[in-house]
Amino acid sequence: MSLVLDKICKHVGNERHIDNISLQLEPGTFNVLLGRTLAGKTSLMRLMAGLDRPSSGRLLMKGKDLTGLPVRQRDVAMVYQQFINYPSMTVYKNIASPLKLAKVNKKELDRRVREVAEMLHIENLLDRLPVELSGGQQQRTAIARALVKDAELLLLDEPLVNLDYKLREELRIEMREIFKRRDAIVVYATTEPLEALTLGGNTAVMHAGQLEQFGPTVEVYQNPQSSRIAKAFSDPQINIVPARLVGGQLHIGTAASIPLAQHMHGLADGEYQVGMRANHLRLVQKSDEDLAFAAQVEIAEISGSETYIHLSNAEQSWTVQLPGIHSYPMGAAATIYINPSQLYLFTAQGQLAASTQTAARI
Amino acid sequence: MNKWNDNKAWFMVIPVFLVVAVSAILPLMTVVNYSLQDIFSPTQRIFVGTEWYRDALTDPRLQEAFGRQMLFSGLVLLIEIPLGILIALMMPKKGWGASLSLVLVALPLLIPWNVIGTIWIIFTRPDIGLFGAAINHLGLVFDHTASPLDAWITVMLMEVWHWTPLVVLLAYAGLQAIPEAYFHAAKIDGASSWATFRYIQLPKLRGVLTIAILLRFMDSFLIYAEPFVLTGGGPGNATTFLSIYLVKIAVGQFDLGPAAAFSIIYFLIILLISWLFYQVLLKAGTGEKS
Known part of the structure; x- marks a missing residue:
């Protein structure tokens, strides 16, 4: 019915x-x-x-x-x-x-x-x-x-x-x-x-x-x-970064390269896009596995009880969503961390290739 | 904190006060001055108090003209407002049809009033006028120079033809301002087109219709050109409306005092009736008891 x-x-x-x-x-x-x-x-x-x-x-x-x-x-x-x-x-x-x-x-x-x-x-x-x-x-x-x-x-x-x-x-x-x-x-x-x-x-x-x-x-x-x-379906918008998979090694931009995380096993070599939800990104390191990207703060935007920090480096712009109110001066250097298990992988055409297995924190 | 401790604000308002004073208040006061005196010549005048007012209020010809005027304005509103809304409802809402119908509807408004009088006199002439001659050929006797009713019909036709477009334009603008979602909501509720008109369009038009009614009332209450051009207030006194009678006293007989008193009364009547209209319309349809 x-x-x-x-x-x-x-x-x-x-x-x-x-x-x-x-x-x-x-x-x-x-x-x-x-x-x-x-x-x-x-x-x-x-x-x-x-x-x-x-x-x-x-x-x-x-x-x-x-x-x-x-x-x-x-x-x-x-x-x-x-x-x-x-x-x-x-x-x-x-x-x-x-x-x-x-x-x-x-x-x-x-x-x-x-x-x-x-x-x-x-x-x-x-x-x-x-x-x-x-x-x-x-x-x-x-x-x-x-x-x-x-x-x-x-x-x-x-x-x-x-x-x-x-x-x-x-x-x-x-x-x-x-x-x-x-x-x-x-x-x-x-x-x-x-x-x-x-x-x-x-x-x-x-x-x-x-x-x-x-x-x-x-x-x-x-x-x-x-x-x-x-x-x-992300607010702030998900960060999408081009990447390349070569022989079990995922190269994201020119700076970072990691071995394949568990949920990415079995993927063929080639061009990919990596998706990183803003709430998965952090500015402090939590484990040794974490991917790290060096960037500069463009602006920190406070929304309710959260802070959206917009950063960029030569290759890419990022938005990081942090709980709590933070103030970051413009132009300050920062390192963005993310756990590889939280990466989304899309093909170059944008189809989902691998998604995070951990339950999404909203 | 006192908002008014800065007197500089007055300088902003003074120009407007001056313009209004010179253009409206001074002439009005002159009229008030005249209305209290008997004027023989520019140097010879006698103060007569409220005599002219008493005269005017008891003048049977003025009372007749007032009755005629009320009937005329009432009929004008009864015809022009519904007709204007009806035409506005029927006009296309968008596309070239909308532009075309707007131009066509606005045409009468672009023609000077004395030309309109002349057009309609010729149009309704019983011997050569298209309308007049056609009616007479049908066997109906139509002659605005002889029959009071025919003269009324002709003046009314001129007025309706000339000014309904204004009501149409106002109503059309009002209708265009209603969000599309209202009509969808009515459709989904299963409302008939009458219900849509009664409960959505009409209440939403209240503002513009208030303006339209006030404008049309005031303007039709002051009607002068049409009957003047047509028959000069005749046949007999059939189309002698208030302003025609006023001009007869002021210019025809040069009785400035009585004419001034008459003007003041005339002005107060319009003010009073407009105020009544406004009060009623302000509350109409809001569910409040007026």
Whole structure:
């Protein structure tokens, strides 16, 4: 009883917005669409909702072909990046509107509206108008309106993007709780890897209208099938360095060379790309095996309780993510260390050749 | 901390005060001055107090003109606002069609008012006018110089033709500013196109419609050129609206005192009605009781 996308394409003029996507989503699952702006997340959601018709391919719900069915006849709810509520209706009426259109009787309607409002902590705002609410409260109302419908398919298109940082964290955590108890297929689009990791469930990484990888979020994070996926699914971005494998020895740049780590055994000689997650890099040595790169500090950027240090040497730029607040003067010399067991290896074309076997620390 | 302890800020505001004083307040005060005196010649005048105001308020011809004016402005708003919204809703939203329809809609606004009068006089003439002659050939008698109703219809046609485009442009701009996601949300909710209009477009247009209603009210309340060009306020007094009557007193009879008192009353009426409109529109559709 799932939603199946079967070779869905969407062309607009000469542009391919969605390029041959096949995907199966199960009820009761939380699915994140992860990709940059213009990766096709919104286009795909619009196709799922039935707001647009695919140029080719089919869309099946519970085995029934929905491809040509207008939105009105589908069982779907959606939340947007903008806070969309009916401006002249109170919060109560806003939440009730989908039920009213579905001709739910008054008593049932009242019960459901109040239940959802309570779940989203807006039960004390029911008499207010959207203009009298803060951004977070407006989006809570919009989410409540989508939830109250109890639709089979619930689409959330970057719903937290326009909220400030604290509210975003708060609502993100609440959302995980709310959706845990649902039988609906939930699809959540975001540009932020951190959001995908926090929300859990499954993740589909999208790039340029194509589906790059789909699977349980942690698995996709730990085994990105290409360097492109690894880039999309790391924040700060993963460090990619060219390397060459010759006779069991991995040469990274000109400076470093190590024997093959365990997870790289059996790889053929040739050109590779090494991927190093910023949180795996350190500026202090931990073991003798550690790879070392000499570099200079360009800038140290403090983000929350972490510090991103941007470094470079003649060949390469790096980003190192350190817990805690550190200050490094510009131009200071530093050595970057990483344990070889944490290296990702991609082929020269960017396909995953070997991934770290250690559990990823998020 | 006192924000106002630096007097230099006044120098920034003084130019505006001067411009407003010279362009608006001084002329208005002159009118107030006239309205309290009986003026025989530039050197000969008598202070008469509120006599002209009492006269004006009890003048039956002025009361008639006021009633006519209210009816006219009411009809103008009732026709132009819905028609303007309707046309704006039907216009294409993007592409060359949008540019073309904008230009076509804006055309009447580009024509000077006296030319518009002349165009419509010729257009509606019963003997040679395309519209007038066509109607008369159909067997309906149409003559704006003889029939008060026909004169009204002609003035109304001019006004609607000339100024509905302004409402269209304002409403169109307002509609374009509504994020696409609202319409998707309505679609997903299963809302009909009427519901989409009633609960999304209309509330979102409230701001621009307030402006449109105020502008059209004030402007139509001051209508002068169209009836003046058409029949000079006739036939009889059928199209003698407030400003036509005012000009008759001020210029025709050179009764500056009564005309000034009349002007002040006229001004206060517009101010009062506009304020009422604004108060009502400010609260309309927000669920608050006005």
